Amino acid sequence: MLVGILHESAPGETRVALLPESLKSLVAQGIAVTVESGAGRVAGASDQAYIDAGAIVTSDRASILASADLLPLVNAPSPSDQSSLKPGAVVIGFLKPLDAPQALTAAIARPVTLFSMELVPRISRAQSMDALSSMATIAGYKAIIAAADRLPRLFPMLMTAAGTIPPARVFVIGAGVAGLRAIATARRLGAVVEAYDVRAAAGEQVRSLGAKFLDVDLGGISTEGGGGYAAELTEEALDRGRDLITRTAAHSDVIVTTAQVPGRPAPRLIRRAAVEAMRPGCVLVDLAAPAGGNCELTQPGVEQTLNGVTLLAPLNLPAEVPVHASQLYARNILNFLALIVKKGELTIDLADEVLAGACVSHNGNPVNPRVAKLLEAATTTS
Ligand code: NAD
Numbered sequence: 001m002l003v004g005i006l007h008e009s010a011p012g013e014t015r016v017a018l019l020p021e022s023l024k025s026l027v028a029q030g031i032a033v034t035v036e037s038g039a040g041r042v043a044g045a046s047d048q049a050y051i052d053a054g055a056i057v058t059s060d061r062a063s064i065l066a067s068a069d070l071l072p073l074v075n076a077p078s079p080s081d082q083s084s085l086k087p088g089a090v091v092i093g094f095l096k097p098l099d100a101p102q103a104l105t106a107a108i109a110r111p112v113t114l115f116s117m118e119l120v121p122r123i124s125r126a127q128s129m130d131a132l133s134s135m136a137t138i139a140g141y142k143a144i145i146a147a148a149d150r151l152p153r154l155f156p157m158l159m160t161a162a163g164t165i166p167p168a169r170v171f172v173i174g175a176g177v178a179g180l181r182a183i184a185t186a187r188r189l190g191a192v193v194e195a196y197d198v199r200a201a202a203g204e205q206v207r208s209l210g211a212k213f214l215d216v217d218l219g220g221i222s223t224e225g226g227g228g229y230a231a232e233l234t235e236e237a238l239d240r241g242r243d244l245i246t247r248t249a250a251h252s253d254v255i256v257t258t259a260q261v262p263g264r265p266a267p268r269l270i271r272r273a274a275v276e277a278m279r280p281g282c283v284l285v286d287l288a289a290p291a292g293g294n295c296e297l298t299q300p301g302v303e304q305t306l307n308g309v310t311l312l313a314p315l316n317l318p319a320e321v322p323v324h325a326s327q328l329y330a331r332n333i334l335n336f337l338a339l340i341v342k343k344g345e346l347t348i349d350l351a352d353e354v355l356a357g358a359c360v361s362h363n364g365n366p367v368n369p370r371v372a373k374l375l376e377a378a379t380t381t382s
Pocket of ligand 1: 121123174178179197227229238241259260262267269
């Protein structure tokens with residue numbers, strides 16, 4: 001069996017799916033590994049390090065695509081890469097099957113087996129494969145660092161001979177994995193932190209980090225969507241959150257917003273009025289930008305200054321921390337591979353709920369029912 005590791009081709013991508021240290025268990029099973037030259041360079045892994053770990057390094061991307069039986073990737077392959085894949089190969093990565101399922105049709109038709117890291121079920125057994133959480137942890141940390149860097153004020157309270165500086169006030173919207181990491185990072189830097197989430201369970205976690213949880217009466221509606229995720233709310237319920245956010249924005253120096261509902265556009269929670277209520281110099285980091293953004297003024301990937309307020313809408317913060325992002329991702333991938341590679345051979349048992357949940361397609365047929373439905377809808381409308 002041949003495992004291929006590609007130099008990720010998406011603009012701005014710096015991560016790599018497997019690092020040299022990841023290869024040990026594969027090579028020990030007699031698996032051959034071919035790496036595209038430069039694949040790990042920005043993530044701190046030289047071609048020589050891959051060679052030392054037992055891989056072959058080549059600049060011939062086409063030959064890797066055509067011959068690899070297993071391709072762990074960070075991002076979905078481009079349509080032209082999909083058409084070059086070896087039929088029957090297995091591809092694993094952040095394939096965005098709920099956001100853009102039609103972008104995978106060339107690979108499905110090849111046919112190759114596609115596993116999406118976004119779809120790995122959130123059950124205890126699969127926690128070590130939870131790449132979404134790994135990347136959200138990095139994004140939450142990095143969002144606070146970016147905000148602290150832009151803010152024309154300090155985060156900690158300082159008592160000096162020249163006077164006292166009050167602590168920065170940080171407001172975190174969406175206290176999931178990224179939000180909780182943002183809260184913890186802001187607290188460590190000395191900020192006073194408030195947070196809001198529709199899931200009541202988030203309240204205790206927010207308070208345990210020394211932050212204040214802002215509660216909104218949503219009239220007792222169900223806000224849990226299963227798997228730890230939030231449900232999509234009605235406009236009326238969203239409005240109650242929006243009012244709280246506008247009020248809180250007026251006294252916040254930094255807002256980091258992370259609210260998402262899987263497979264849906266990000267809820268629009270921050271109105272123009274909330275941004276206008278912020279003082280000049282304040283910073284808003286919209287981590288939901290890849291899903292359209294939580295702020296109605298967000299332009300994904302674009303940095304704006306609006307009435308002196310800096311609005312950041314990063315699309316790939318983990319790529320700004322390529323070494324640790326690749327390290328965590330590679331471990332998630334290796335743990336996933338342990339389910340499908342046994343004694344050096346591919347063995348795919350779709351009776352395993354982790355594999356069935358994460359599988360976009362197998363032998364040319366959609367497997368995950370949510371993705372299957374989306375693909376069917378895309379075919380009937382095209
Ligand atoms: P996510 O990225 O989908 O969403 C981020 C946060 O936004 C969530 O906390 C969500 O409740 C919140 N949100 C959604 N709509 C909102 C709205 N209208 N207003 C305010 N907030 C809104 O979620 P995530 O961070 O990946 O995970 C959420 C939770 O899932 C985690 O905090 C954790 O408890 C749980 N989780 C469980 C497992 C596991 O069991 N293996 C793994 C990871 C996370």
